[in-house]
Every structure is written in C-alpha cells, then in structure tokens.
Amino acid sequence: MKRKADKQQNSAFPTAPRSAVSAVAARRARQQQQLQQSDSSHDTAPSENQESEPPTKKARSCPERHLQDVPSNHTSLEGSRLAAPVKAISEDLAFELSNADAAEDDLSGSDEIIIDDHVGEEEGTDLRDNANQGTPSRISTISENFTLSKNRVRKSDIVYSDEHMLCVRLKEKMTLVLIGIYDIWVKRGVISLMGAKLHPSTKTYRVYAPSTHSLPVIKCVSGVEGFAEIELQSCSSNLYGLKALSPHYSRIWNSSKTVGDSTTLNGSFKRSFSILYTSSDDPLNRPLRPLHLEKKWSTTIKSVSRRAHSLRALICGPKGAGKSTFGRYLLNHLLTPAPDGNSDNLNGVAFLDLDPGQPEFAPMGNIYLAHLREPCFGPPFSHPNLESSRYGKIVRCHHIGATSPKEDPDNYALAIMNLFDQYRMLSAMYPRCPLIINFPGWIFGLGLEVATWIIRSTALSDVVYMSEKGPAEVIEPLGHAASEASVTLTTLPSQPVDLVTRSSAQLRSMQMQSYFHMTQPEGLSDPLWTDSPLIHNKAISVSYSGPRPGISGIMVLGNRYSPQVLRDIIDGSVVAVVAVENVSAIPGYSETEAKRDGDSHTEEEPTDAIDEDLIDDNGGSNVDDSVIPQSNQQLKSLLNNSITRCPNSGLPYLFWGAGSSTPLDPKASRSLGLAFVRSIDVSSQKLELISPIPSSSIREAINQGHSLVLVRGMIDSPDWAFSEEYYAARNAEQDFIMTQLSYTKRNKEEGHGKDDDETQKGQNEELRRLQQCVRAASRLPYLKVIDDASALHQNEGKPENGTWRLRKKVYISSDSELD
Structure with missing residues (x-):
C-alpha cells in the first residue's frame, strides 16, 4: 500500500482542500434542516423507525410503580451543588467542530476554551455522537420505564445487612441490578456477571457500574438448595473524586437511597451502590438500561469458548454494533473457567485491541497486545492502564496518533503485523493462550482489505461479524476470505444502545482523564485516582x-x-x-x-x-x-x-x-x-x-x-486538563456553601442561636477566599467563562481583524443534582 500523501498526489479525482468554516456552516445548515423536518413530522404523522437494527430489549411498564418525578428534597451521595453564586450550567461538553477541524484548530496554537455558565433550561439534557460531530440532542426526562431486576429482594432473602455491605440469597434465574461501585464476593452457588461465571471462592471482584453504560446484571445460574449467596461490599474508590474536575463524571454513580435499598437497610445510607428494580427507581431519573445479551450472542459465546486454547477469534462489524461489549463478555467467559477440573486450564487470554478510537485497556490513539489473567467488570475509563494491574499486562503497544486508522493505513498495517509477531512469541511461552482480536468499525475500503488480510494470513478459528443486515459489499469479501482460510464466519445481530448520556468524544475524554489521574500503588489490587x-x-x-x-x-x-x-x-x-x-x-x-x-x-x-x-x-x-x-x-x-x-x-x-x-x-x-x-x-x-x-x-x-x-499525533485536544483547575475551585466553593447551609439548617432545627461574630467572620473570609480562587481560575489565558451562551452565537462566524478565527465551543455544566 502506498503512503497517504502519495495516494493523494496520484488520485485521479483530486479533491479541493476542505474549508473548516464551510464545514461548520454546512453542518449547521443540515442540523437546522433536520430540526425543521422533525418538527413537521411531529405536526403531521408519526415518524418511521429509521434504525437498521432495533434494540433487543423493549421497554415495559412496571406494574408496581409508575414513573415519578425526581423528589425535590432527596439527599445525594455525590453531594447536591448549589446553583448560586455560580450558575448551574448544561450537563455535558459538546464540541461543535468535527475531529478534523478540532485537530487543525488545535495545531494552530490559538485555542481558547469557552466555558458557558448559562443556566440549563431543561433537565436531562444529554448528548449523542451525531455523525461524530458532537452535536447536542435532547433526551426527554420522561423516558420509558425499563425493568432492571426481574425479582425484588425480600427480607427473607437478606442474610445480613448494614450501611456498608449487604449479603443476600438469590434464587436460581433471579437477577439483580446495582448502580455504583462495589466489591462482590460469591459465598455459595454460581452467578453470572458480564459473561463471567463466578464460583465460590475467597476472591472478591470490583465492579464499576456507572450510568454512562448499560448496567451489569447479576444472575443466579445455580445454587445450593436453589440459592446462591453473595456479599456486596461498599468501596471508597476515589474515582468518585473526578467529578470535581469534570462534569462528565457527575451524575453517573448512585445518589440517594432507592426503593431497593429501603428494604435492605433501616439506618443511615452510606453505601457506594444502590439496588434498582426499574429505571424509574433512580432518584436522578436517568435513562438506565440493563446489560442483557441477545440470545444468539450467548449461544455464540458458549460455542466459540469450547475451542479453549485453540480459539483465534476476530470480532468486526460496523460502528456502534456492540463489538466491544461482545468482546468483553467473551473475555470474561474465558477467564472464569469452572473449578471442577473439566474445563481447559488456560494460560490467560491474549487480547489484541486494534481499535485506536475506543481501546479497552489503553487511552485513545493506541493499539496493543495485552495478556489478561482476570475478568474485568467496568467500562474502559475504570481500567485505562494495565501497568501493575491485577487484570494482566500490556505486552506491546503502538501509538497510532489518531482515533481512526484511516489517517495512516500503512503504519496501521505495519503495527498490526508487529503485534501478531509478538503474539506468536507469547503463544510460544503460553501455548494454552487463546486470542481475541477487537477490530475497529473501519470495515469499508482499506479497512475491509486489512480485515480480509488478517483472516487469510493469521490462522484464525472464528470470525464474528456484528450485523445480520450486511451490507453485501462487506459480507461477501469476508465470507470469501473465511472460506479460503477454512475459518468459521458467524454473523450476529447488532445490539446498539438506544439512549446515550455521553458522546464518543466525551467518553474518550473521560478515559484520557482517568488515565492521567490513575495510580497503582504497590501492594494494592485496585487502582487509585488523584482528585487534584x-x-x-x-x-x-x-x-x-x-x-x-x-x-x-x-x-x-x-x-x-x-x-x-x-x-x-x-x-x-x-x-x-x-x-x-x-x-x-x-x-x-x-x-x-x-x-x-x-x-x-x-x-x-x-x-x-x-x-x-x-x-x-x-x-x-x-x-x-x-x-x-x-x-x-x-x-x-x-x-x-x-x-x-x-x-x-x-x-x-x-x-x-x-x-x-x-x-x-x-x-x-x-x-x-x-x-x-x-x-x-x-x-x-x-x-x-x-x-x-x-x-x-x-x-x-x-x-x-x-x-x-x-x-x-492527531488525537483530541486535552481540553479536560485545561478546565480542571476551574472546576476544582468552583466545586470547592459550592461544597463550602452547601456545608454552611446544612449547618445553619441543623442549628435552626435544634433551636440553637446564630454563630458568634468571630465564627461568622471566619466563614465569610473563607467564602471570599474560595470565590477569589474561582475568579483566578476563570481568568487563565486559555479559558473564558461567559454567563450567556447567546453571546457565542451572536459573534459566531464573524471575522476578526480580517481573518477567520475558529474556537472550539465547549459547553461545560455544573454538577448540580437538578431537581
């Protein structure tokens, strides 16, 4: 393959250089046209379903509880934030420049991050990754009520319970869904969790279940006398602390006590997890979904897992089809064999991650070969690095320098060849080590050529394509290459997520921020995160x-x-x-x-x-x-x-x-x-x-x-790093105000008088100091805080001093728990 620059020079149809300004203007025109079409469709007739493959799980109403509004007086573990004196702002970051525009603007050296402190008019405003442009889209606060846990925990199911842990018995086929961070210990019976089958042992597993992803489902597979017994333990993970540095991390964990918690705890609520029976049980009214697998997915995972150490599987398919989820389930299933001795004792699992846009165990822009030893329960930002990790290690890593391999396919292909050479060396040391390959959504054109080359030249055992609806120009070459190499090709239905609360760009920022703040102290099995x-x-x-x-x-x-x-x-x-x-x-x-x-x-x-x-x-x-x-x-x-x-x-x-x-x-x-x-x-x-x-x-x-x-490379600009100091100062100010309000309210209820003048003076001085820190952080040269978002749009597109000046518009929210 020729290099990208040579191919552009020899192209029979050269294209004119893309103007960043015209691209932004064209995108806005398309968005306005789409909004007009959606408005007219609402006025005339219901819109048709445009999804190529519908979600596998449909919403159904809960007979025991109707959808309710969020109570206005709930207490949050994450801490309610006061809207004054700093105004509450919209929930998420939205980049109005495309990835190419952002990279071009970033290299110009004239970036300015604009923080909008405008009060959000509508609660529940979230973002979709709309054509990779990061354009905002509204998610209605009145969402469908999903059943999360099939059965409710009764008092007879509780073995013991306190404000930090819960031990319950689960009947066979019973499921339980939690949100938050917790350690799980299987004491008797067998349960399934994200593809893994966990048997009784002395080992505990940490589970990260945020609202940014579908929630893991705990299911009793088999038990003693029809029951499995598990202990759920609260964790003091300081991953919570990142919410003070970025609004992306706010409102993603458990908050106040839920209906499920009320039946298991009578005292004060201090757990880092909450039980959810339906999505309407969530006090923050987020669009929560359970992480269920399509039946054909489960069948395929069981089938390919029987190959044990001879398994060499390539997982490919279009974007958003569920490749990462399927690969995560397959990895966990292989890494938790039954302890009865009948299963094949593997030497770990080799995981070749070829997706630089959404890598599982590394920050964006990298492809790597990892040797995994333990199952992993959580989204990528909970394990962005395998250095000294309990899960395994990275054998070799290459920095592609972009979120898509099409930026330089030649270098991408050379890196893949080198990683395959490393796997051959690894398999020589660990002959009973299977291989799972995660291929990116780049499955057309040169991406398809790379995929078919892998099938023909790497002695695979299985190819899993994550779509049953084609297209034919992809399925036919894959099938032909698989037939030539005597490789089994399996097509599975896509399992897209119907509602998202973070765009792909935002999830990459979360993973990058987690990567730089994570540490793995010697002697600890779980990582720590710094909140400064x-x-x-x-x-x-x-x-x-x-x-x-x-x-x-x-x-x-x-x-x-x-x-x-x-x-x-x-x-x-x-x-x-x-x-x-x-x-x-x-x-x-x-x-x-x-x-x-x-x-x-x-x-x-x-x-x-x-x-x-x-x-x-x-x-x-x-x-x-x-x-x-x-x-x-x-x-x-x-x-x-x-x-x-x-x-x-x-x-x-x-x-x-x-x-x-x-x-x-x-x-x-x-x-x-x-x-x-x-x-x-x-x-x-x-x-x-x-x-x-x-x-x-x-x-x-x-x-x-x-x-x-x-x-x-050409990866996203680290805007999250530039705004951390501002968010830390603002959250410290709001924490102090909330503490003082709570203290004043408690004194009033107990009948105490006002604080003396000396105490009041000290509180006022501390508040002024914190407000000064916020003002200082907002005056940094690369940061601009504005009170009204309309000012951005009024001056948008106007030339400055005869030249066009493009700025990355960043709408950053308060982490207020809106009621």
Missing part, C-alpha cells in the same frame, strides 16, 4: 539539548510543519513517549543496513540495573554511554543527524518523508505511554512532562540503550 488538577502534579523536567539529553527528538504525525511553530504545537498537548529500539526504526534505513552496521561494531552488554536516579539534576539521562551497545550509539548519532533545531526554542524536530511525516517502524519502536507537556522552558532547554508512565519502564528502556522520542 493535573497541572498541580509534580512534573518531570527533561532536557531536550546538551551532551546527554533526556529525549532524542520530537515528531509530529501528519503534514509537515514549520519548525518555528513546533513549540506551539506541542505546548499543552498530549504526546506519546516512544522507545526507539534500534536503527531499523528510522524510515528509509533498511534492516540489511542495520544488520551490517551492527555487525561492524563490538557490542557491550547493558547493565542489569541503574543505581543512579533516572533523570539527573539537569534533566538529562543518567545512564553512562559506556553501557550502551555500539549499535544503539549509532542510533543516537543517526537521530541527531535527522534533527532540525527550531529557531528561538531549540526544540529537536524530527521529520522523515515528503508531504507527510513517516512514522517510526513499529518493528523497532514501541510506545511506553502518554505524557502531558505542561510547559517548555526555553532558557534552560527543558520540557516539563506529566505522565503516569512508571519510572521503571523508562529506566528499563534507557538501560537497554533505547532512545526516547516524543510523538505528537
């Missing part, structure tokens, strides 16, 4: 020049940019930290030349460990060059020869290619993780990086003589 703004974290100061710099260069994927703008491109951006293993990673340097040059030098073995600190006082590497193999010293020399020093900043700009940048060869390079560029100190020639990459990984790479390169 990212810019307040301790940064790593890395030198980019001098005799022994910490990084060897900076690459920008995509088009070539002038070295003068490199500083603006990477400042405040997310970059990948890539370890260049040998000279064959450099584009244009063949393996034959690398082998010849390597044989001409006498290599010295690197040391097993480094006693010194990873980075010296000057921000450079603390590894003595004498312990680095000579071939890798040649790598450093070749990288230095390819560097263009940027004027004014001195940044080392690496670029290979003609019209577009040629990435490093995946055979000789790998991604260690992501880093946030907090600042660039030109005077000292240093970068300040914030990264969750453990120092042991960096130490190991440097110890092996690898060179570190920063790669700036």
